[in-house]
Amino acid sequence: MKILSVVGARPEFVQAAPISRVLKDASIQEILVHTGQHYDYLMSEVFFKQLGLPVPHYNLEVGSGTHGMQTGEILSRMEDVILREKPDWVIVRGDTNSTLAAALAAVKIHYRLGHIEAGLRSFNREMPEEINRIVTDHLSNALFCPSENAIKNLRDEGIIDGVFNVGDVMYDAVIFNEKIASKSSNILSEHCLTPNKYLVATIHRAENTDRMENLRGIIEAFLESGEQIIFPVHPRTRLACQQLDIPDANIKMISPVSYFDMLILVKNARLLLTDSGGLQKEAFFLETPCITLRNETEWVETVEAGWNILVGSHRQRILGAIRDFHAPHLYPRGLYGDGNAAGKIVNVLTAKETLGFRS
Numbered sequence: 481m482k483i484l485s486v487v488g489a490r491p492e493f494v495q496a497a498p499i500s501r502v503l504k505d506a507s508i509q510e511i512l513v514h515t516g517q518h519y520d521y522l523m524s525e526v527f528f529k530q531l532g533l534p535v536p537h538y539n540l541e542v543g544s545g546t547h548g549m550q551t552g553e554i555l556s557r558m559e560d561v562i563l564r565e566k567p568d569w570v571i572v573r574g575d576t577n578s579t580l581a582a583a584l585a586a587v588k589i590h591y592r593l594g595h596i597e598a599g600l601r602s603f604n605r606e607m608p609e610e611i612n613r614i615v616t617d618h619l620s621n622a623l624f625c626p627s628e629n630a631i632k633n634l635r636d637e638g639i640i641d642g643v644f645n646v647g648d649v650m651y652d653a654v655i656f657n658e659k660i661a662s663k664s665s666n667i668l669s670e671h672c673l674t675p676n677k678y679l680v681a682t683i684h685r686a687e688n689t690d691r692m693e694n695l696r697g698i699i700e701a702f703l704e705s706g707e708q709i710i711f712p713v714h715p716r717t718r719l720a721c722q723q724l725d726i727p728d729a730n731i732k733m734i735s736p737v738s739y740f741d742m743l744i745l746v747k748n749a750r751l752l753l754t755d756s757g758g759l760q761k762e763a764f765f766l767e768t769p770c771i772t773l774r775n776e777t778e779w780v781e782t783v784e785a786g787w788n789i790l791v792g793s794h795r796q797r798i799l800g801a802i803r804d805f806h807a808p809h810l811y812p813r814g815l816y817g818d819g820n821a822a823g824k825i826v827n828v829l830t831a832k833e834t835l836g837f838r839s
Contacts, residue, residue: 481509484571485500487667488542489517491534492578493726493739495653497653498649499822500827506826511538514540515557516540517554528737533787534788538561540561542677550577550581551581552581554582555585562586569592571595572616573597575616583619583620592837594621596825598625599626607687609757617634618637620838621838622828622837623642625643625645627816641836644828646817646828648821649817651765652822664740667741667744671734677708679751679752679802680712683698683755684714684716685774689714691721691793695720698773698795700795702753708730709732711732751769754773769789770782771802771805773792775792781815785815787812810833
């Protein structure tokens with residue numbers, strides 16, 4: 481059996497590692513394709529090294545660009561790879577342009593498509609990621625869901641066959657890597673951080689970086705909070721921040737950090753402030769309360785459990801949450817599976833009996 485596995489951005493690297501380990505242990509051939517959507521060292525290569533991912537068999541080297549250009553280039557180059565490799569399955573994950581483009585490439589030339597992290601919905605179609613995940617779900621033959629809520633979302637759209645609740649592979653990754661990160665990362669001493677005495681912030685979504693009023697509201701709240709905030713800055717966000725006069729006060733802006741360093745930063749923070757979907761989950765897995773700088777989230781379970789709060793970019797709501805938001809004493813286990821999502825996914829992909837895959 482041959483699995484063609486597609487990655488392009490940070491969350492996909494994290495999601496890919498547990499699958500790669502299981503495939504290797506089962507002596508199943510994996511062809512890893514990196515689209516090059518994230519090409520900066522701190523957002524790509526360092527993740528491969530720390531996560532133990534194999535060197536990609538192909539790097540499409542697409543780079544940045546508009547949504548149309550990036551998606552079109554990946555689609556064209558991916559088609560050539562699929563035709564050359566002739567895999568049994570093409571596996572995509574998440575909601576990036578890499579995911580959508582690879583999905584289109586696979587189904588148009590009649591290769592079976594599996595979608596990891598299927599069924600998520602923010603119900604905000606202004607988000608490019610929402611369009612990517614909806615289209616990919618409706619194209620996929622096998623849909624691997626992280627939660628019961630994701631299965632419900634698919635059922636509401638008429639997708640019933642080929643749907644599997646396997647849990648979240650990012651939970652697999654956190655369980656596997658947390659202890660390794662604790663031993664290898666020196667990020668706290670490097671920035672003189674005391675556990676539970678600082679906040680971590682990340683901002684990267686277009687709704688916050690491309691709308692200056694939103695970014696300004698967020699940064700003003702950070703400054704007014706008076707809290708020590710460590711802020712790994714996405715390259716696009718850094719460009720946007722240059723338009724603001726951010727004083728060298730309580731916000732420490734640093735370059736993007738490795739996966740291990742981010743795990744340790746989030747694990748030891750009092751709060752995480754983010755517009756990232758992946759980090760909302762990682763905070764939940766690490767039992768760190770999360771303030772989400774968006775008005776909606778795909779990870780509704782974290783909000784319903786009291787470990788996540790939605791505040792958007794509104795300055796006063798952010799300040800209020802920094803001051804008053806606390807997670808419940810009881811931590812809800814099992815919302816995203818048992819930490820063996822990768823094994824369950826590979827079992828489905830390699831099953832010899834018919835499992836009701838969508839045609």
